[in-house]
Amino acid sequence: MIVATVTGNFWATKKCETLRGQIFLEVVFDGHRAVAADYVGAGIGDRVLVAMGSAARAGNEALPCDAAIVAILDEKP
Amino acid sequence: MIVATVTGNFWATKKCETLRGQIFLEVVFDGHRAVAADYVGAGIGDRVLVAMGSAARAGNEALPCDAAIVAILDEKP
Amino acid sequence: MIVATVTGNFWATKKCETLRGQIFLEVVFDGHRAVAADYVGAGIGDRVLVAMGSAARAGNEALPCDAAIVAILDEKP
Amino acid sequence: MIVATVTGNFWATKKCETLRGQIFLEVVFDGHRAVAADYVGAGIGDRVLVAMGSAARAGNEALPCDAAIVAILDEKP
Amino acid sequence: MIVATVTGNFWATKKCETLRGQIFLEVVFDGHRAVAADYVGAGIGDRVLVAMGSAARAGNEALPCDAAIVAILDEKP
Numbered sequence: 001m002i003v004a005t006v007t008g009n010f011w012a013t014k015k016c017e018t019l020r021g022q023i024f025l026e027v028v029f030d031g032h033r034a035v036a037a038d039y040v041g042a043g044i045g046d047r048v049l050v051a052m053g054s055a056a057r058a059g060n061e062a063l064p065c066d067a068a069i070v071a072i073l074d075e076k077p
Numbered sequence: 078m079i080v081a082t083v084t085g086n087f088w089a090t091k092k093c094e095t096l097r098g099q100i101f102l103e104v105v106f107d108g109h110r111a112v113a114a115d116y117v118g119a120g121i122g123d124r125v126l127v128a129m130g131s132a133a134r135a136g137n138e139a140l141p142c143d144a145a146i147v148a149i150l151d152e153k154p
Numbered sequence: 155m156i157v158a159t160v161t162g163n164f165w166a167t168k169k170c171e172t173l174r175g176q177i178f179l180e181v182v183f184d185g186h187r188a189v190a191a192d193y194v195g196a197g198i199g200d201r202v203l204v205a206m207g208s209a210a211r212a213g214n215e216a217l218p219c220d221a222a223i224v225a226i227l228d229e230k231p
Numbered sequence: 232m233i234v235a236t237v238t239g240n241f242w243a244t245k246k247c248e249t250l251r252g253q254i255f256l257e258v259v260f261d262g263h264r265a266v267a268a269d270y271v272g273a274g275i276g277d278r279v280l281v282a283m284g285s286a287a288r289a290g291n292e293a294l295p296c297d298a299a300i301v302a303i304l305d306e307k308p
Numbered sequence: 309m310i311v312a313t314v315t316g317n318f319w320a321t322k323k324c325e326t327l328r329g330q331i332f333l334e335v336v337f338d339g340h341r342a343v344a345a346d347y348v349g350a351g352i353g354d355r356v357l358v359a360m361g362s363a364a365r366a367g368n369e370a371l372p373c374d375a376a377i378v379a380i381l382d383e384k385p
Contacts, residue, residue, distance in 0.1 A: 001255070001266040001297055010080075012126060015148035016116050016135065024078070024126070035078040035126055039295070040245050049243065049255070049266055051295045054131045054208075054285045054362075058247065059293030062136030064116070064128045064147040066078055070295040071246035071255075089203065091194050092225035093212065101155070101203070112155040112203055131208045131285075131362075139213030141193070141205045141224040143155055166357060168348050169379035170366065178309070178357070178379075189309040189357055208285075208362045216367030218347070218359045218378040220309055232332070232343040232374055270324050270372070280320060280332070280343055282372045285362045289324065290370030301372040302323035 001049040001070065004029035006042050016064050025069065036067035047073040078126040078147065081106035083119050093141050102146065113144035124150040155203040155224065158183035160196050170218050179223065190221035201227040232280040232301065235260035237273050247295050256300060267298035278304040309357040309378065312337035314350050324372050333377060344375035355381040 004027035012024075023038045027050055037056060042048050049071040056068035081104035089101075100115045104127055113127050116135065126148040133145035158181035166178075177192045181204055191210060196202050203225040210222035235258035243255075254269045258281055268287060273279050280302040287299035316334035320327075331346045335358055345364060350356050357379040364376035 003264070003266060010126070010148075011151040012148035013151055014117050015126075018135065019147060033080070035080060039247050049241070049246075051297045053297050055288065055295045055297040057132065058249065058295040061138075061292075064132045064135040064145055066128045066130050066132040068295055070250060071241075071243035074242040074244055087203070088228040089225035090228055092203075093193050095212065096224060110157070112157060134209065138215075141209045141212040141222055143205045143207050143209040164357070164379075165382040166379035167382055169357075170347050172366065173378060187311070189311060211363065215369075218363045218366040218376055220359045220361050220363040234341070234343060271322050280318070280323075282374045284374050286365065286372045286374040289326065289372040292369075299372055301327060302318075302320035305319040305321055 001051050002029050003073065004034075004048055004050045006044050006046045006048055006069070008044065010035060018063055019065065022065070027067075027069070034067050036069050037065045038069045040069055040072055042069045042072050049073065078128050079106050080150065081111075081113075081125055081127045083121050083123045083125060083146070085121065087112060095140050096142065099142070104144075104146070111144050113146050114142045115146045117146055117149055119146045119149050126150065155205050156183050157227065158188075158190075158202055158204045160198050160200045160202055160223070162198065164189060172217055173219065176219070181221075181223065188221050190223050191219045192223045194223055194226055196223045196226050203227065232282050233260050234304065235265075235279055235281045237275050237277045237279055237300070239275065241266060249294055250296065253296070258298075258300070265298050267300050268296045269300045271300055271303055273300045273303050280304065309359050310337050311381065312342075312344075312356055312358045314352050314354045314356055314377070316352065318343060326371055327373065330373070335375075335377065342375050344377050345373045346377045348377055348380055350377045350380055357381065
């Protein structure tokens with residue numbers, strides 16, 4: 001996984017049926033930008049772990065999704 | 078997923094049988110170019126979400142396809 | 155998928171049993187070089203679509219192959 | 232797999248249920264940084280082998296994990 | 309697949325149980341270094357084909373391995 005920061009969200013009215021209801025967030029890491037499904041209720045500014053590739057489907061093989069937020073890192077005290 | 082822009086299309090008479098009937102579009106992102114299956118009816122100029130890797134098969138394991146357009150981003154008002 | 159040009163072929167007497175009989179071709183794209191299984195009868199000089207990753211197995215899970223030529227692009231008239 | 236060095240750990244209270252109980256470590260290789268599940272009891276400073284992609288699930292398809300420490304390299308005598 | 313040269317080997321006493329007995333070799337390609345399972349009896353100095361990603365498991369889903377030597381290229385006469 002990579003550590004990324006949530007920086008925005010996306011709206012897409014027209015999408016694959018299997019993605020309906022899924023929230024997608026923009027994440028930034030090392031100067032790169034990607035769009036990840038949010039599985040943990042992350043918000044803008046959160047530092048998160050993003051799983052890439054088939055891991056992002058979490059066992060749902062029909063889901064056309066290749067990046068997912070799977071954890072929110074605890075803030076350092 | 079990555080945000081890309083649709084820039085063209087491709088014709089290939091000779092292809093794997095499992096790809097027959099599938100529309101493929103050229104997408105450009107961050108200076109890179111790829112060819113993606115279109116699952117949502119995208120057109121040239123659309124800003125789209127592209128899923129890479131096994132996600133692009135959307136559960137159809139026999140499909141030799143590694144990139145797919147899975148959503149069209151709404152235009153900003 | 156990526157657009158690549160077929161530039162050569164490979165001989166390997168010693169290989170995994172599951173690869174026996176499979177033709178492999180050298181493909182070049184964006185200055186990179188890879189070796190892809192040929193599923194469509196491509197020849198040197200052809201512009202082809204190459205599928206990377208698990209898509210290259212086309213549903214044959216036991217095949218240790220991560221790149222495949224899945225279409226030959228039509229020549230522009 | 233890649234050879235990496237373990238450099239730290241992560242705490243995430245909020246995460247996917249399937250990741251609960253799994254230890255994650257920071258690994259560094261060739262100037263890159265990633266977060267990997269630890270399957271072998273690695274510690275900070277260890278030189279380890281990291282498997283990327285679907286290999287990191289080790290057969291557990293529902294695990295949203297794309298990097299795992301699968302071996303600790305023996306120290307050179 | 310990529311063409312790589314075998315440059316070394318690795319010892320890891322502590323590893324995932326499913327990797328026990330598997331030989332791992334260091335391979336170098338285009339200035340990069342990786343560690344690959346050897347399925348064909350390659351030796352140091354051999355030019356080999358390396359399959360990356362899920363292809364490296366050759367159908368054994370539980371194997372936490374993401375790179376494998378699947379062929380030894382014939383020497384040019």
